[in-house]
Amino acid sequence: MSMLALNRANYQRRKLGSIAMNLACTLAAMIGIVFLALILITLLQKGLAGLSLSVFTENMRARGGGLGNAILGSLIQTGLGALMGTPLGMAAGVYLAEVGHNSRFAAVVRFVNDILLSAPSVLIGLFVYQLVVLPMHGFSGFAGSVALALLAMPVIARTTEDILKLVPDSYREGSIALGAREATTVGRVIIPAAFGGILTGILLAVARISGETAPLIFTSFNSFNWSSDLTKPMASLPIAIYRNAQSPYPELVQLAWTGALIITFGVLLFNILSRLSHHFISGRR
Amino acid sequence: MTAIPIEGSRKFHLGDSAFKALLLLAALIILATLGAILVILFLAGRLAFQQFGLPFLWTDAWDPVRDVYGALSPIIGTLASSALALVLAWPVGFGIAYFLTETCPKFLRTPLGVAVELLAAIPSIVYGMWGLFVMAPLIADPIQPWITANAWMIWIAAIIALYFAFSGVVGSALGRTGLARIANGVFLLGALAAIGYFAWFRTDLPVLPSLDNPFWWWFQGGAIGGAGLFTAAVVLAIMILPFIAATSRDVLLTTPQLLKDGGYAMGATRWEVLTGIVIPAVRGSLFGAVFLGLGRALGETMAVTFVIGNATRAPDSFFAPTTSIAALVANSFPEAVNGSLKQGSLFALGFILFVVSFLVLAMARLLLRQGRMTG
16 A cells, blocks of 8 residues: 555656656747747848849849849859759669669768768868869859759759659569660659659759858859859859848848848748649659 | 570660669769869868978967968867857757657647758858847847856856766666766765855856966857857857757657557656657667757858857857858958968868768768667
8 A cells, every 4th residue: 555655656756757858848849949930030020121123123233232133143053053963963863772772882872972961061162163163264153053063963862762762663563574674664664653752852952052152152253243144253142142241231231131031932932842742743643 | 594585685785784874973973072072172272281281280370461370260169169059959959859759739740840841941041140130139238248247157057957967878878776876976076066166156167278368267258249159159059950850850750659659558657758768769860860960060151150250269268259160261262362372271171171071970870870770
């Protein structure tokens, strides 16, 4: 009887301890979520105040102006970066999933890809400075695109491999049984089956590279002109934010907030699109 | 039996091997990229390595006028801001992960999880701007003066936290043995003595005196406008928070439900299941998540550049303005003359950062992979 009472007291104590720790964790979660919500609220407040048509139609100037040429530059460089990074990343992902499998070489490639995935992006900028900017004798939109492509490649390789692994082996066996060669199997059967997932990876990569700032400082630099010439320095939205935020003029700081809002909105949009593509396209097949 | 010759089989074969060769080429490009980054950064930085030799690593100098450069202060700034950011972010990030996997109401689980993942995708420049315009002024005015005035309370809180961390480590390493009790007792006595010191003198802790500053203190000093090591660490912590939360949640989710159910069936409480079953099962992967966050913090540029103060000297308090490798490169590279010693030194710094992040990220991947096999 007394043993039972003792056990009950002990259990009460343990339970109280557990509840206390659960509360602590919940509290930690609340603190974190509140902080992150605060950032979004500040961004909306300050960014919306400066949102107008002229932000999109006017180019950057030393004072005043807009972000139009920076948005155009970002679209060009992100687009070209994705265009160059996607085939490389996809091919590497297909290699890992369909050819390399569990070989030692594939394991090394996978490991290196994972490292590249989270390597400091500022160093990719330094690398491309030596690789492209110096040989071409100057900053250029092309150099910026190469840096972004190098950042997109590992993301796409990783997601492609992960998604191809989910395609059932019976698809491969069926295709081979019909006499299809490997290229046909991959191109006509496996990639279409995993299309939604691959698209997810590409959209995620676009979301990631569209917000990258550090690698562009030493590659595409900046420009005040509406320029789509890939051999000349090119403006980009992240660099515009970086420069304007440090300026002493309030209207440029305002433009930086608006730019930050636009870029956050764009990145979130691409992230949500990638989720939707995963949901709908893979769900349908 | 002999192989049946198939018509056109040679062409067939050629197409396939060309296809495979193309795929192999892409895989080789990934390997080559990593190798090329290492080699090119090293070659571009060899000017500095030749000029200063190995002491480059521990020389505290960054003087463009005299053309003398050393890596010590950016290295210390990088390590200190990242470590401090991890200390601030990990408990909260793990709390979010635990909340999302265990205690959160079911209907909130998916939306909150997605929200955390979306926050991890926000570009770091946005966090940097927020730090510059919102966090730094807050730290300059109410936060830093309060901490400076009440440093002794912070120390007492830190000692208490340290005591719990220590007894947790001792408990998991030694179990409930006599040795563990002795170690705990000794540590408790030391902690009580330290708490007594801070409560009695109500002062900050002096750190080793240096030449130009005979006594400096952990929580004194600081920068105008709130830009400094502490601000950088706070902004970094907020930036890596969703990342750590998302990875830790994925790790916690890998624990088989059967194991947890076994624990509950034995009458264990939720917290006991976490500390006794879930954490031991996925310990490696949890450390992997931490290392992944560290790798991110080490190379982070934009969130740090705005708020670290960009002073090229080693920090002499938590609030002192300093710099990190990434911030120094982003700030100084555009004005460095091509082929100059300064540019070479910046490339050398880049090489050092790449090697350090490579080691940290490799560690993270090994830990995560190990966890995946057991967990």
